[in-house]
Amino acid sequence: MGPRIGEGPRMPDRSTKTTMGTEDMHERKVSVEPQDSHQDAQPRGMFHNIKFFVLCHSLLQLTQLMISGYLKSSISTVEKRFGLSSQISGLLAAFNEVGNVSLILFVSYFGSRVHRPRMIGYGALLVATAGLLMALPHFISEPYRYDHSSSDNRSLDFEASLCLPTTMAPASALSNGSCSSHTETKHLTMVGIMFAAQTLLGIGGVPIQPFGISYIDDFAHHSNSPLYIGILFGITTMGPGLAYGLGSLMLRLYVDIDRMPEGGINFTPKDPRWVGAWWLGFLISSGLVVLASSPYFFFPREMPKEKHEFHFRRKVLASAASTASKGEDLSSQHEPLKKQAGLAQIAPDLTLVQFVKVFPRVLLRNLRHPIFLLVVLSQVCTSSMVAGMATFLPKFLERQFSITASFANMLLGCLTIPLVIVGIMMGGVLVKRLHLSPVQCSALCLLGSLLCLLFSVPLFFIGCSTHQIAGITQDLGAQPGPSLFPGCSEPCSCQSDDFNPVCDTSAYVEYTTPCHAGCTGRVVQEALGKSQVFYTNCSCVAGNGTVPAGSCESACSRLVLPFIVLFGLGAGLASITHTPSFMLILRGVKKEDKTLAVGMQFMLLRVLAWMPSPVIHGSAIDTTCVHWALTCGRRAVCRYYDHDLLRNRFIGLQFFFKSGSLVCFTLVLAILRQQSREASTRTTVKSSELQQL
Numbered sequence: 001m002g003p004r005i006g007e008g009p010r011m012p013d014r015s016t017k018t019t020m021g022t023e024d025m026h027e028r029k030v031s032v033e034p035q036d037s038h039q040d041a042q043p044r045g046m047f048h049n050i051k052f053f054v055l056c057h058s059l060l061q062l063t064q065l066m067i068s069g070y071l072k073s074s075i076s077t078v079e080k081r082f083g084l085s086s087q088i089s090g091l092l093a094a095f096n097e098v099g100n101v102s103l104i105l106f107v108s109y110f111g112s113r114v115h116r117p118r119m120i121g122y123g124a125l126l127v128a129t130a131g132l133l134m135a136l137p138h139f140i141s142e143p144y145r146y147d148h149s150s151s152d153n154r155s156l157d158f159e160a161s162l163c164l165p166t167t168m169a170p171a172s173a174l175s176n177g178s179c180s181s182h183t184e185t186k187h188l189t190m191v192g193i194m195f196a197a198q199t200l201l202g203i204g205g206v207p208i209q210p211f212g213i214s215y216i217d218d219f220a221h222h223s224n225s226p227l228y229i230g231i232l233f234g235i236t237t238m239g240p241g242l243a244y245g246l247g248s249l250m251l252r253l254y255v256d257i258d259r260m261p262e263g264g265i266n267f268t269p270k271d272p273r274w275v276g277a278w279w280l281g282f283l284i285s286s287g288l289v290v291l292a293s294s295p296y297f298f299f300p301r302e303m304p305k306e307k308h309e310f311h312f313r314r315k316v317l318a319s320a321a322s323t324a325s326k327g328e329d330l331s332s333q334h335e336p337l338k339k340q341a342g343l344a345q346i347a348p349d350l351t352l353v354q355f356v357k358v359f360p361r362v363l364l365r366n367l368r369h370p371i372f373l374l375v376v377l378s379q380v381c382t383s384s385m386v387a388g389m390a391t392f393l394p395k396f397l398e399r400q401f402s403i404t405a406s407f408a409n410m411l412l413g414c415l416t417i418p419l420v421i422v423g424i425m426m427g428g429v430l431v432k433r434l435h436l437s438p439v440q441c442s443a444l445c446l447l448g449s450l451l452c453l454l455f456s457v458p459l460f461f462i463g464c465s466t467h468q469i470a471g472i473t474q475d476l477g478a479q480p481g482p483s484l485f486p487g488c489s490e491p492c493s494c495q496s497d498d499f500n501p502v503c504d505t506s507a508y509v510e511y512t513t514p515c516h517a518g519c520t521g522r523v524v525q526e527a528l529g530k531s532q533v534f535y536t537n538c539s540c541v542a543g544n545g546t547v548p549a550g551s552c553e554s555a556c557s558r559l560v561l562p563f564i565v566l567f568g569l570g571a572g573l574a575s576i577t578h579t580p581s582f583m584l585i586l587r588g589v590k591k592e593d594k595t596l597a598v599g600m601q602f603m604l605l606r607v608l609a610w611m612p613s614p615v616i617h618g619s620a621i622d623t624t625c626v627h628w629a630l631t632c633g634r635r636a637v638c639r640y641y642d643h644d645l646l647r648n649r650f651i652g653l654q655f656f657f658k659s660g661s662l663v664c665f666t667l668v669l670a671i672l673r674q675q676s677r678e679a680s681t682r683t684t685v686k687s688s689e690l691q692q693l
Helices: 023-028 033-040 048-073 075-082 088-096 094-114 116-140 154-160 181-205 209-221 226-236 236-248 279-298 308-318 321-334 342-349 350-367 370-401 403-432 440-459 555-574 578-588 593-609 610-622 641-693
Strands: 502-504 509-511 521-527 532-537 625-631 634-641
Touching: 023 094, 033 048, 033 154, 033 342, 048 075, 048 088, 048 116, 048 181, 048 209, 048 226, 048 279, 048 370, 048 403, 075 088, 075 181, 075 226, 075 279, 075 370, 088 094, 088 370, 088 440, 088 610, 094 181, 094 509, 094 593, 116 181, 116 209, 116 279, 209 226, 226 236, 236 279, 236 370, 236 403, 350 370, 350 593, 370 578, 370 593, 370 610, 370 625, 370 641, 403 440, 403 555, 403 578, 440 555, 440 641, 578 593, 593 610, 610 641, 634 641
Parallel strands: none
Antiparallel strands: 502 509, 521 532, 625 634
């Protein structure tokens, strides 16, 4: 969903204010009092308060994750509105990573060379601009035509989809619509704007989290820094849930709420032709990002250290050097995101060319480390699973259980996302409370992955087959065409690419239009302030019966809650591995490589998981389509899927990535145990040699 929590390299800083090393203490022995009095003389407004910065940054990252996650909540709606396949929509959802990855490496170089708060503010404004750009296609495109056969004349809406002799059929019903080069160019322009917006969204998000965390780490008391970062992550983890909640609200509104057709509309969100106000969420999120970004232009480049820092410093200076050294070691264990010595610390002193030359060597050195490589591969598998889930689970629920896009988003935002947050918190609590060693961390990761895999097995069997669709489900391998439809509609002039589904509830058969059901009449019934459309005199229905507008209800709708609960529990168990796997990386690489190792980790996750996974899942979903909408002779959005195939391939992909994570953690545990045994053996041998001496 855009930038993930905790995914950003830490900023090496030229300043050594926050380190506790011997050199730092030596310098401070002669300057503590002057600096103390100097800072007391500085203005103490709210923009010189690190606590206020933490609050602002929490709100900014919250709104940033809302805007980056909102597209995923409305992905199926965007597909219908602009005629996109799942593969293209998956590529669109992942495209913000392109802009992010292209610049994230240089964040490690610039560090404190720039005015970090202002850079965060500029990045946030780019994010807001990207959100506005995402909504732009709605305003420059024509109003949504839910029945394209009547795009030239709305008065022909009901006539165009009825069974009429060829000589009586409206001209618009006999036409495929305008397929001029201008139409195709306009379509490509709309899609291009959204891809550009996603790229800009990724670029804008580059400085926000890394610069924010390093700024907090530099100017917070060293004992408060983990607390502030924990609060920051705790608040921002609610961003994806709020994005799905916002999507649930916006998709209940009709897409053209700002330009409703004369006479209104006669269908509801349950109708498969319904398109919600996907664009409105981008406007709301962009406004919130602009508000959250405004304080950053008033924060100083460097603010005073928290006042009680100096009280603690005096105690440290009064202590023995050994105590200070011990305190530094303890701090490095409990503050894994702190800046480290060595290469990361001197990175700001390198030129850009030198930094680019050094980075590949550090990358290769870490990739040759088996623990680092296996843990990163396991995280790639887990992130691939999460990326596919976040992008296409709402669409999967819509199709598999015949629920609305709004309800699907509500389920994901209210059940699955909170369980993931709880899982992350539980993993952190277990590591901290039980003081887990690397072997124990790997065992916890293995257990979480195994339980997640077991919870996935029942998901293969929760669902129903695709109900009968006249002319489509009889021959799933064939392309839809006039010859596939039943003979009762042959006298009618039905267009194969029209879409206005009706359901014969007695036989549980769906027809793609009233025309294909042989219907010649239409009535609208008003009840409880709502209108319901019925089509009458349908020759394909027993007794020339009446059919209601809309698709047939799924017999599996009641199974959506058991499915989402099991899915959410599995995702929550997988997220338990988040913190312990992070600790395995921090404890498994050299001290001087830790900061850049974390940056490499998250860069690899973006390149290997968050970029390709939505495209892979979208491509797999497209292979289960049995009826494509055609626009100017090209495939557009999929109208019907083979539900069994869709379930097996979507859950199968999730199962595959979970299995990969399990295998990697198994190998990590085996290697760590072997290393532990070898270390124990060496200790025993040394003890024996000492005793002999």
